Amino acid sequence: MNSVVVRKEQRAVDSRVVLGIVAVGVLLSSLDLFIVNVALPEIAADFTGSKISGLSWVLNAYAIVFAALLVPAGRLGDRSGNRRTFLIGLAVFIVGSALCAVSWDVGALVAFRVLQAVGGAMLIPASLGLVLAATPPERRAMAVRLWVAFGGLGAALGPVFGGLLVEIDWRWVFLVNVPIGLIALVIGLRLLPDPSGDGGSLPDGFGALMLVGSVATFILALVKGEDWGWSSARVIGGFAAAVCFAIAFVWSSRRHHSPVVDPALLKLPNFALMLANSLLFNIAFAGMLLSVVLWAQNVWGWSALQTGLAIAPGPLVVPFVAVLAGRVIATLGAGLVIALGGVLFAAGILWWTASITLQPNYAGGLLGGMLLTGLGVGLTMPTSFAAGTAGLPPQRFATGSAVLSMAKQIGLAVGVAILVAVLGTPIGPDATLTAFQHGWYVIAGAAVAAGVIGPAARLPRPAGAQAE
Numbered sequence: 418m419n420s421v422v423v424r425k426e427q428r429a430v431d432s433r434v435v436l437g438i439v440a441v442g443v444l445l446s447s448l449d450l451f452i453v454n455v456a457l458p459e460i461a462a463d464f465t466g467s468k469i470s471g472l473s474w475v476l477n478a479y480a481i482v483f484a485a486l487l488v489p490a491g492r493l494g495d496r497s498g499n500r501r502t503f504l505i506g507l508a509v510f511i512v513g514s515a516l517c518a519v520s521w522d523v524g525a526l527v528a529f530r531v532l533q534a535v536g537g538a539m540l541i542p543a544s545l546g547l548v549l550a551a552t553p554p555e556r557r558a559m560a561v562r563l564w565v566a567f568g569g570l571g572a573a574l575g576p577v578f579g580g581l582l583v584e585i586d587w588r589w590v591f592l593v594n595v596p597i598g599l600i601a602l603v604i605g606l607r608l609l610p611d612p613s614g615d616g617g618s619l620p621d622g623f624g625a626l627m628l629v630g631s632v633a634t635f636i637l638a639l640v641k642g643e644d645w646g647w648s649s650a651r652v653i654g655g656f657a658a659a660v661c662f663a664i665a666f667v668w669s670s671r672r673h674h675s676p677v678v679d680p681a682l683l684k685l686p687n688f689a690l691m692l693a694n695s696l697l698f699n700i701a702f703a704g705m706l707l708s709v710v711l712w713a714q715n716v717w718g719w720s721a722l723q724t725g726l727a728i729a730p731g732p733l734v735v736p737f738v739a740v741l742a743g744r745v746i747a748t749l750g751a752g753l754v755i756a757l758g759g760v761l762f763a764a765g766i767l768w769w770t771a772s773i774t775l776q777p778n779y780a781g782g783l784l785g786g787m788l789l790t791g792l793g794v795g796l797t798m799p800t801s802f803a804a805g806t807a808g809l810p811p812q813r814f815a816t817g818s819a820v821l822s823m824a825k826q827i828g829l830a831v832g833v834a835i836l837v838a839v840l841g842t843p844i845g846p847d848a849t850l851t852a853f854q855h856g857w858y859v860i861a862g863a864a865v866a867a868g869v870i871g872p873a874a875r876l877p878r879p880a881g882a883q884a885e
């Protein structure tokens with residue numbers, strides 16, 4: 418009896434250690450999706466003569482490569498072992514960060530950002546694969562909620578840390594990753610478990626290439642749509658290429674004995690539903706975050722640091738809500754919690770449409786909506802991811818989580834593109850307020866649509882599970 422208890426306690430401790438180690442990689446990778454935004458003006462000033470079109474690729478290259486490589490990297494982790502894939506990915510990310518910090522021009526910085534993205538794409542799906550493999554089934558939902566909470570926290574706190582670090586030097590935005598990442602790498606080499614991969618044959622190389630091409634061209638067309646013109650040949654050609662690549666990917670996956678994405682994944686409980694939820698909710702999340710930054714800096718005239726600190730209360734509640742959500746799920750069920758999160762997020766956005774004015778008014782205007790959206794994120798994102806991964810077989814932990822993460826990244830890109838298109842180029846303060854209100858209505862609609870999907874989700878409850 419005692420030996421059984423000891424083994425269970427040891428396994429629980431191991432799962433917490435694993436979560437703590439991989440959380441560092443998740444947080445760093447997520448931060449770097451957003452933290453660089455606030456550093457762009459300083460980078461432009463340092464690299465004299467650089468054009469904004471070139472600087473935009475410091476952001477776009479990371480987002481495109483990261484999203485495009487998630488699923489192939491997840492499949493690699495499932496085949497070769499998630500420990501090895503995570504540690505290699507973390508090492509590549511650290512090297513890329515160090516090189517970004519010593520970049521001598523925009524071209525070098527963009528190239529090193531691509532290297533960062535390769536590392537991030539490797540470590541993200543492998544990190545969740547390690548957490549799921551190390552955690553007893555009855556505790557996996559809580560572990561997934563915490564894993565997602567770290568990613569959401571990193572995304573929303575990016576402007577805060579970016580504003581602080583830029584006050585020193587923009588290169589610290591990248592350099593800070595190095596010591597933190599190295600500590601996680603050393604500890605990971607010693608303590609991370611090494612679950613074996615499936616050891617099967619190499620996955621469909623052609624299908625992987627087609628998937629990368631589809632995601633990359635789709636996001637490229639989205640992020641450059643405003644610059645190139647939505648009706649331009651380049652944007653239309655990008656979307657058309659994405660469709661062609663996607664068709665080729667589906668064709669190859671059906672014929673190959675080892676597809677990159679097993680079609681059976683889409684038949685697992687909740688998986689397809691949570692793909693849709695992740696896409697829609699992250700459209701709303703990206704639109705919310707960008708709208709706040711634009712409003713605070715461009716309309717209220719706040720600095721990057723002031724803006725980051727104003728955003729902070731929302732993301733700071735996310736980890737606490739993610740932990741406490743387990744008890745609410747035990748009462749209401751995962752589906753209703755996801756729906757509640759979507760409604761609260763939308764309520765926070767509508768708060769802004771009703772209370773934000775052209776004159777700065779943080780307490781009465783921005784803060785209430787920021788807290789409500791934080792509650793919505795804390796309820797929806799972790800619960801949705803937990804529901805989506807609940808039915809994954811162990812040999813597909815990383816691939817399944819990578820597909821869900823890819824939907825998230827596409828949603829983020831779509832959300833930014835939609836908001837930019839809705840805002841347009843308003844002339845005058847009143848027109849600006851009206852344009853932002855229209856954008857907030859669209860964001861709230863996406864959040865509600867994500868919530869509507871929620872009630873269909875069912876989070877299985879393993880035998881012996883207790884309310885978390």
